[in-house]
Amino acid sequence: MPPHPHPLPLLQADCSNCFALCCVALPFAKSNDFAVNKPAGTPCTNLRQDFRCGIHTQLRDKGFQGCTVFDCFGAGQQVSQVTFGGRDWRTDPDTARPMFDVFPVMRQLHELLFYLAEALTLPAAAPVHADLRRVLATTEEWTRADAAALTALDVSALRQDANTLLLTTSELVRAKVPGRKKNHRGADLMGARLAGADLRGANLRGAYLIAADLSRADLRTADMIGADLRDANLRDADLRGAVFLTQPQLNAARGNPATRIPPTLTHPAHWTT
Incomplete structure (x- = not known):
């Protein structure tokens, strides 16, 4: 079956199906965006046992504005429920390190899918739609790979291939605007x-x-x-x-x-x- 041409619904974060990967896998640096320092792979002190944030409704007031800005584009639930089949890092500690390593990779893939999917909705980009579908299909296939393959993936090479098409898309769309x-x-x-x-x-x-x-x-x-x-x-x-x-x-x-x-x-x- 060919990939869905516009997978935006799959690229929206669903925290209820994620094991709080953004609250654990990623590092925080104390700044205007984060009230504390937190190393990668260490759970945030505000994280509850049910993988929910204990101060979710007060994040900005408590100095965690950065948390309100971050979006994984659906990578969290993909890693939690697909790559690791619903096994969580608390009850299955052996999954912790590979899960935390895969999450940033998956996040980049899902962000790339977001851009490619949007480009396919733009009529002005019709001349490159076929190539966009090709790269989108390749990227989607990578999101279904196992943890070892994802960790070894050269995401930058994949992004470079896609970026050429996204640049062309941008030029085609903006060319429709009159004037300089x-x-x-x-x-x-x-x-x-x-x-x-x-x-x-x-x-x-x-x-x-x-x-x-x-x-x-x-x-x-x-x-x-x-x-x-x-x-x-x-x-x-x-x-x-x-x-x-x-x-x-x-x-x-x-x-x-x-x-x-x-x-x-x-x-x-x-x-x-």
Whole structure:
């Protein structure tokens, strides 16, 4: 059976079917995002025995903003329920180390699937849809591999192959926007005053937009892949049709109910005013 052409429902985190891998496998560095240091492979002190967070409703108040921003794109339940067949690291300690090693790899694969799946929904990218399906099928196949194969996988090589197609997708989509488009790829725009800016079709790949003022900015059809939106002001901004925008990027930013976003994403709970 060919892979599903648009697997977005499979790429949403389902914490009820995950063994809290993001709370254990990944390290924390004490900062504005995390109240404490935590080494990789060590359970967070807030983790309960049932694999739930003891301060889930108070994460931002307790200094764990980083937890509210992180998204595994569904990698957690894939590792927990598929790769390791429902065996958890507490009752089966031998699974702990390989499970924690596989999780970051799976997370990269699921993020890549997210981008590839989105590209396949874009009519302008039709010239590369066949190649996108090929890479998506290969990536999906890897998500079903065993732990040993996943740990040995060269994810960077797989991402490089996909990135060529994602770049072409971006160019095809943004070419539909009339006029000259701004190129801010990888630019340092930290704290930049871009309120009300016309950024339609702009290339913002990998741009540092930390604490930038993008209120009322028009970001329709802008390429947002890898853009750092931590504390960026997106109040009243228009991101409809923004290319490769993710939920974690929105979670890291500041917006309001009037911020317009793609229909596949949701307004973060902290975007209240």
